[in-house]
Amino acid sequence: MNNEIKISLSKKKILLLFFGALIIVIIGIWFLLEPEQFLSIRRTNETLIQAVGISAIIFFGFCAVFAFKKLFDKKYGLIINENGIVDNSNATSVGLIKWTDIVGIRTEQVYSQNFIMLDVKNPEEYIQQKKSKIGKIAMKSNYKKYGSPITITSNSLRFNFSELEKIIHQQYKKYSREFSNQKLTEKNKIEKENPTRFMPK
Numbered sequence: 001m002n003n004e005i006k007i008s009l010s011k012k013k014i015l016l017l018f019f020g021a022l023i024i025v026i027i028g029i030w031f032l033l034e035p036e037q038f039l040s041i042r043r044t045n046e047t048l049i050q051a052v053g054i055s056a057i058i059f060f061g062f063c064a065v066f067a068f069k070k071l072f073d074k075k076y077g078l079i080i081n082e083n084g085i086v087d088n089s090n091a092t093s094v095g096l097i098k099w100t101d102i103v104g105i106r107t108e109q110v111y112s113q114n115f116i117m118l119d120v121k122n123p124e125e126y127i128q129q130k131k132s133k134i135g136k137i138a139m140k141s142n143y144k145k146y147g148s149p150i151t152i153t154s155n156s157l158r159f160n161f162s163e164l165e166k167i168i169h170q171q172y173k174k175y176s177r178e179f180s181n182q183k184l185t186e187k188n189k190i191e192k193e194n195p196t197r198f199m200p201k
Contacts, residue, residue, distance in 0.1 A: 003081060003082060004079055004080065004081040005078075005079070005080040005081070005167065005171065006076045006078075006079050007076060007077050007078040007079070007080075007157050007158060007159055007164075008076055008077060008157070008158045009070060009073060009075075009076070009077040009088075009089070009156055009157065009158070010077075010156060010157055010158040011071060013155060013156055013157070014067050014070045014071055014156050015067075015071065017063065017067045017155065017156065018064055018067035018068055018071065021060040021061075021063040021064035021067060022060075022064050024056055024060040025056065025057055025060045025061050025064060027053075027056065028052075028053040028054070028055070028056030028057040028060065029053065029057060030053070031049050031050060031052055031053025031056065032050050032053035032054060032057065035047075035049035035050050035053070062091070062134055063091075066091045067156075070156060073088070075088050076088065077089040077156055077157045077158075078152070078157060078164075080167070080168070080171050082099075082175060082178075083096060083098060083099070084096050084097050084098040084099045084100075084101070084102070084175075085097045085118070085152070085168070085171075087150075087152055089152060089153065089155075089156050089157055090151070090152070090153060090155070090156065091132075091134070091135050091138060092130065092135050092138050092139045092142065092149070092150070092151060094126050094129045094130055094139075094150070095129070097118055097120065097126070097150060099172070099175045099176065101120045101121055101122055101126075102118055102119065102120055102172065103119050103120065103121050104118075104119035105117070105118055105119070105168060105169060105172055106119070107165060108146055108151075113153070113155075114153065114154075114161045114165075115146075115151045115152070115153050116151065116152040116153070116164065116165060116168060117146055117147070117148045117150070117151055118148060118150040118151075118152065119147065119148045120148065120150060123143055123148060123149050123150075126139070126149055126150060127139045127140060127143065127149050152164070152168070
């Protein structure tokens with residue numbers, strides 16, 4: 001398709017994500033094995049420190065595995081075309097998000113990290129599309145906290161966030177207008193063929 005916008009994955013960003021997650025996993029293991037080393041920092045008990053360590057190992061371990069796999073992913077991180085947005089950029093990606101399903105686009109910020117939230121009319125359908133159990137849990141969590149299971153970030157893309165945000169909004173407006181015009185044309189055609197169909201009863 002000539003109108004496709006293709007955004008590649010940034011191996012440099014992904015590599016930084018991998019090492020960052022790996023470092024936190026190592027710290028988590030340290031918390032788990034030697035909690036007494038950190039008692040003076042927060043004046044807390046060893047069990048709580050170990051619990052923090054386990055949480056860090058699980059979450060950032062998943063992030064490290066995801067980033068490692070992405071290093072060898074040859075697909076585009078994001079493709080925008082007349083059908084919608086094909087997302088392959090993060091752990092909750094589900095592939096094609098259709099323009100006809102998107103009802104709004106907004107930006108959320110969590111701990112100084114910006115996310116583009118795609119509000120869709122059928123969120124549960126997109127959650128069910130996710131095959132990974134952990135990914136599905138993350139999507140359900142996003143839906144509960146932010147009102148949408150679908151998030152897009154520039155963390156793994158060769159675009160900065162402001163560029164990504166601008167282009168997604170532009171393409172959404174463009175294709176939303178095209179679909180609206182198409183529906184109006186179809187309605188006008190039906191009215192001509194059957195003038196009584198849209199008359200008030």
